[in-house]
Amino acid sequence: MEKILIKLDRQCLSYPIYIGKNLLGNIVGLINLNGYSQVMVLTDNVVAGFWLKKITRAVGKNAVVAVIKNGEAEKNIDTVRTIWKKMVQSKLDRRSVVVNLGGGVVCDLGGFCAGTYMRGIDFVNIPTTLLSQVDAGVGGKTGLNFFGIKNNIGIFNQPKAVLTDVVFLSTLPERELISGMAEVIKHGIVADKKYFESVVGKKPVDFSSKELIEIVKKSCLIKTAIMEKDEKEMLGKRKILNFGHTVGHAIESLSQATDRPLLHGEAVGIGMVIESKLACLSGLLKEKDYLRIKDAIKNAGLPITTPHIPVKKIIKKILVDKKNQSGRVLWSLPTAIGQVECNKEILSVNKMVKIAYENN
Ligand SMILES: NC(=O)c1ccc[n+]([C@@H]2O[C@H](COP(=O)([O-])OP(=O)(O)OC[C@H]3O[C@@H](n4cnc5c(N)ncnc54)[C@H](O)[C@@H]3O)[C@@H](O)[C@H]2O)c1
Numbered sequence: 010m011e012k013i014l015i016k017l018d019r020q021c022l023s024y025p026i027y028i029g030k031n032l033l034g035n036i037v038g039l040i041n042l043n044g045y046s047q048v049m050v051l052t053d054n055v056v057a058g059f060w061l062k063k064i065t066r067a068v069g070k071n072a073v074v075a076v077i078k079n080g081e082a083e084k085n086i087d088t089v090r091t092i093w094k095k096m097v098q099s100k101l102d103r104r105s106v107v108v109n110l111g112g113g114v115v116c117d118l119g120g121f122c123a124g125t126y127m128r129g130i131d132f133v134n135i136p137t138t139l140l141s142q143v144d145a146g147v148g149g150k151t152g153l154n155f156f157g158i159k160n161n162i163g164i165f166n167q168p169k170a171v172l173t174d175v176v177f178l179s180t181l182p183e184r185e186l187i188s189g190m191a192e193v194i195k196h197g198i199v200a201d202k203k204y205f206e207s208v209v210g211k212k213p214v215d216f217s218s219k220e221l222i223e224i225v226k227k228s229c230l231i232k233t234a235i236m237e238k239d240e241k242e243m244l245g246k247r248k249i250l251n252f253g254h255t256v257g258h259a260i261e262s263l264s265q266a267t268d269r270p271l272l273h274g275e276a277v278g279i280g281m282v283i284e285s286k287l288a289c290l291s292g293l294l295k296e297k298d299y300l301r302i303k304d305a306i307k308n309a310g311l312p313i314t315t316p317h318i319p320v321k322k323i324i325k326k327i328l329v330d331k332k333n334q335s336g337r338v339l340w341s342l343p344t345a346i347g348q349v350e351c352n353k354e355i356l357s358v359n360k361m362v363k364i365a366y367e368n369n
């Protein structure tokens with residue numbers, strides 16, 4: 010089949026993001042693996058079942074392979090320890106490279122382990138979920154969950170290259186594809202109304218490969234354009250990408266302990282609805298825009314409520330979010346579709362979140 014390849018080379022980012030279809034045969038050439046002393050492929054057991062053979066065939070048989078269990082629950086310090094151990098046992102040296110083959114969990118953990126092993130070795134991402142192709146695989150945030158709090162241990166660490174092939178999405182369960190669409194919709198809401206309208210016009214499964222390539226490309230462009238202004242989230246500009254994540258992270262963490270754990274995108278979808286309602290209640294967002302956002306999220310097939318998680322617990326969790334400063338919750342809230350403002354404070358967080366939650 011025809012190869013499609015788009016190379017995004019952002020000025021601020023010293024690495025290319027290749028986006029296309031059927032690129033896997035040329036991994037070594039595209040991401041320049043020949044210069045390394047050793048290659049370690051990190052993946053999870055589910056991705057391994059579908060794709061590992063193809064990848065190791067392309068990377069070369071001398072590659073070391075580390076397979077972790079799949080799922081958000083594995084994004085913890087014990088898994089990090091297992092990966093570090095494998096790196097030591099495989100005698101990776103400072104000129105080795107880690108190839109993260111998987112979704113956001115593998116990319117987050119692999120980037121963290123590469124960045125901390127021997128004070129940092131190179132890594133590349135080969136994201137295999139829509140969510141990691143448009144978000145987790147690009148941007149350089151890496152880390153793990155600790156003490157029941159999402160992503161609160163981590164480092165900024167940029168990959169050497171990202172290779173995104175939409176062919177991976179052919180084996181992805183529909184629920185995971187829809188979860189990834191939450192971040193795509195978020196990119197529209199924070200930066201581009203036209204993009205928002207184009208991605209909510211169809212059910213996620215109905216997009217063709219060509220359309221998916223365009224979606225991944227546009228989302229990467231939006232994300233990297235924002236990062237260019239504020240790579241390490243020091244100036245506040247990158248914070249607009251946190252829209253939906255203050256409530257979303259709280260819900261995602263809490264749901265892990267229930268019999269219905271939510272996926273990252275699902276929690277973010279609910280977070281975006283509640284935070285849009287908060288914006289609406291605070292007079293920042295028009296009611297009709299809030300309703301449009303809510304409808305779009307629902308129509309994509311994402312949940313918009315969490316009846317199994319008490320709002321009191323969500324509020325408690327929001328108050329320990331790592332995005333807070335000096336105990337203040339600083340929100341990234343939409344003021345229109347295509348525009349989000351950050352560092353917004355809300356008077357009486359408890360009361361407002363409760364109202365937003367109960368009235369969404
Ligand atoms: N670093 C960042 O900037 C950033 C941004 C967004 C999300 N995240 C993190 O990413 C994680 C969520 O990422 P995710 O949604 O990719 O989850 P994931 O990595 O858990 O992958 C989802 C599931 O799909 C399976 N899978 C992956 N690729 C597949 C494929 N091609 N075919 C079949 N199955 C496949 C995995 O085994 C897993 O069970 C969260 O931990 C979140 O915090 C990080």
Ligand SMILES: [Zn+2]
Nearest residue numbers: 144192273277
């Ligand atoms: Zn996210």
